[in-house]
Amino acid sequence: MSGIGHSRRGALQVNGALLVLAALSLAPLLWMLSVSFMPRGGASQFPPPLLPSAATLDSYRALFATTGIGRNFANSLLVSAAITALSLLVNTMAGYAFAKLRFAGRERIFQLLLAALVVPAQVAMLPLFLLMKQLGLVNSYWGVIIPGMATVFGIFLVRQYARSIPDALIEAARIDGAGELRIFFQIVLPMLKPVLATLAVFTFMGAWNDFMWPLIVLTDQQHYTLPVALASLSREHIMDVELMMAGAVVTVLPVLLLFLLLQRYYVQGLLLGSVKG
């Protein structure tokens, strides 16, 4: 009897605590959404309103009409899609080769790649900027895309997964006279589908949210990706809360929706990636 009462109180505590944590996690995002629909100047009052007095799209209209954020949105989409598509191809080919093809120095090169994971990306950024300047790629989309075209994480992820492909399957195709490229595209790639989905979601979100390198290599508003544009907007329009929140919604919503749709793949990648240690 007392056991039932005890566990009911326990359930209340556990779920209550979860509810509080969930509220704290989501509150800033819900507030952003709410303020973005407020009439201009609506949020800067005391006490601060939680909901718009009358919902309006004014801030979104002003945002797209005056700040050129539509262009930045297109830039982000283009850069993230290009990085995802290209790195998926490059990483998958390499990951498959490290798992299934034999070549001199294979293990040593792979160890070297893993060791490179300890070097923070920022160490490379200063010379990388000079290199991009030499190549004439500063302030171009390629300047953002090219360094993202291969990642150790991606190669590692594909390699782990590709190791489970039976050798006999590949060998049989070879005996049938299939070339290595054909084996890769027609036999291996379809078997890698789950890990490709995981890697695609991970890469796209990473590219979309990336800030420091695009901030360095992109130098004019026309080429900015969304995070860089938003950071620069927030400096000019600091007083304009509603406009800034509309900008934040435009930036966050695509990745948030993508995550909600594909979270199974995302969490898988996170868990696989974290055992790389």
Next chain:
Amino acid sequence: MRTGPAARLAAWTFVAPALAVLGIFFALPVVAALLLSLTDFDLYALADPAHLRFVALGNYLDLLRTPMFWKALGNTTYFVAVGVPLSIAVSLCAALLLNSPLARMRALFRTALFAPVVTTLVAVAVIWRYLFHTSYGLVNWALGSVGIAPIDWLGDPRWAMPTIMLFAVWKNFGYNMVIILAGLQAIPQDLYEAARLDGASRWRQFLHITLPQLGPVLLLVGVITISGYFQLFAEPYVMTRGDPLQSTVSVLYYMFEEGFKWWNLGRASAVAFLLFLIILGVTALLLRAGRRRELV
């Protein structure tokens, strides 16, 4: 296995694009950064490389005499020393709650708690700036309703860094939560059964079963989080621009200003390398401590 020249050529064709990208756009710049940090590469050298001079360890020695570098290192260390334990503690609590057999709607809660992780850092940093606004911010309004006087969160040098810590914890506790949750689910249930039969309390079960079993996972999470937190940059860039009184200038923020505002690329490379060495040192110490306790 066929390992003729044709097969070997095929293998190299498969790895060549990846190795080329990583070699030219990562490995080469890292080596170049080391060389650059030994020169006085500045705005003049940027215009004409003939101005470049070799200064050996000059940049490093110079940095160690620069108060602003120590300030940035101090701020970053403060951020790591308080932020990382706080972040992992919140992640652990959230994971324990989600793993409790009493929890309802786990998938929904997990998604909600994880949502901040996938958001764009710059965008949510902008949100937080308004939430923590001194006069119109929701946080001060909520505190006001329980009688706490308004705090100038991002304008007071004592509060700016703690506010950024809170933000960072909010943004990334979900990441470690998912990893710890997987670790919790891997603990054999019969360990708890045995403890219950022995009459061990919940707290003792946590101390003597859960924590030791989670050891390797916590070590891993610690290493990932520490190296991530040392790379603090976007938060101060968006929320405070390093102010007030340079209380939120981080090492990377300092590197960015030295490199891309003042174009002292030699000096900035030295900053980057020092940060790298510090991260390497701290995580190596942590791993060694873990090894001593046989966690890895």
